[in-house]
Amino acid sequence: MRVVLLGTAAGGGFPQWNCACALCSAARDGTLPARTQECVAVSGNSRDWWLLNASPDIRTQLTGTPALAPGPGPRDTPVRGVLLTDAEADHVMGLTILRGGAGLKVYTAPPVLATLAPLRAMLDRYAPWEWEDSLTEGGFVLAGGLVVSAHPVGPKAPKYVAGTAPDAHWVTAYRIEDLAGGGVLVYAPCLGRWAPALDALLSTATCALLDGTFYAANEMGTAVRAPDGRPRTAFHGQAVMPATAQATMGHLPVSGARGSLAALLRHPGPRRIYTHLNNTNPLLDPASEAHARVTEAGVEVLPDGAEFVV
Numbered sequence: 117m118r119v120v121l122l123g124t125a126a127g128g129g130f131p132q133w134n135c136a137c138a139l140c141s142a143a144r145d146g147t148l149p150a151r152t153q154e155c156v157a158v159s160g161n162s163r164d165w166w167l168l169n170a171s172p173d174i175r176t177q178l179t180g181t182p183a184l185a186p187g188p189g190p191r192d193t194p195v196r197g198v199l200l201t202d203a204e205a206d207h208v209m210g211l212t213i214l215r216g217g218a219g220l221k222v223y224t225a226p227p228v229l230a231t232l233a234p235l236r237a238m239l240d241r242y243a244p245w246e247w248e249d250s251l252t253e254g255g256f257v258l259a260g261g262l263v264v265s266a267h268p269v270g271p272k273a274p275k276y277v278a279g280t281a282p283d284a285h286w287v288t289a290y291r292i293e294d295l296a297g298g299g300v301l302v303y304a305p306c307l308g309r310w311a312p313a314l315d316a317l318l319s320t321a322t323c324a325l326l327d328g329t330f331y332a333a334n335e336m337g338t339a340v341r342a343p344d345g346r347p348r349t350a351f352h353g354q355a356v357m358p359a360t361a362q363a364t365m366g367h368l369p370v371s372g373a374r375g376s377l378a379a380l381l382r383h384p385g386p387r388r389i390y391t392h393l394n395n396t397n398p399l400l401d402p403a404s405e406a407h408a409r410v411t412e413a414g415v416e417v418l419p420d421g422a423e424f425v426v
Contacts, residue, residue, distance in 0.1 A: 117262065117294035117426045118159045119301060119323070120184075122167075122177035123152035124420050126329050126394040127206035129173065139400050148400060151420050152177055153206050154305055154392040156325065157184060159194075160294045164260035167198045168290065168303050170210030180421070196259050197221035199250065199266075202287045202306050203228040204274045211235065215242040223250040225266065225285045231277055250288060261295045267317060270308040272366035287366070291317055299426035301325065305392040308366040310379045321386040323426045326376060328390025328417070329367035331397050331406045333375075367392075370399070370410065380415055387426075388415045 123129075130151040131140035142148040153171035165184055171177065178184045178195070186193045197220045200207060208228075212235070214220060224232075226249055236247055248256065255265035270287035273280045289304035299322040304314065307327040318324055330336070369375045370390065380388050390410065393399055398406040399417050407417060
């Protein structure tokens, strides 16, 4: 199975358009590489490609990836569809860029399908798509020889959806197996906590792409500081998020006794890669202590465009 990391940043990308923190400033001056918003492409036969989430940067990501170039016909494309892990804006807005792509399939959980109903109606007026329940019993098979199962890992609804009833199926992880080669990719870019189901998934995985949004639980409250070194309460007129608010965003931090890195130490077998990195995350800097600690644990942080075989 071929895997291409089309984008590896969290919502807003890196650098973020309205942020002048040290990391974003380093990306603007070229000291650190910029990153587009998180999205992955997978294929079992190098002809049929499936997108894992559809970021707002999808046009740039597709045109910059030779394997996903259109042809040989004027409107032929190797992109067959999209697997959505959730309904967050940075994971679904790329669907609008794909409008008009005939015959695409989109798989996602029932709450996401319901929430996207207005968007689905709009997109289907350009070209009818197939919208499928990813949680269907027994999983499903994708063109190219990939077998997929979806696994609920969180109840967090996106902020733009108001008054929703609790539902444990809002956020899912995917297990993708290549029938020909036997490789297994686990994809979970949004994790509010480490669920027991993740241990079971990683026990059978060849490679895992996991939520690395925040390195520390208080990251967004300390990344932007005033000139005197104290944490700001506001920056350019916008409130700086305290740790309590960060905790509601649905992303398990990397560090800490209950962080994802501690959990990953129980699973040394599969290749382990962090993705969906927020612009405040020190893992963006290869020279940081955080990056060194993660690397020492055998977990990777790869750039946009990285390609590998599972």
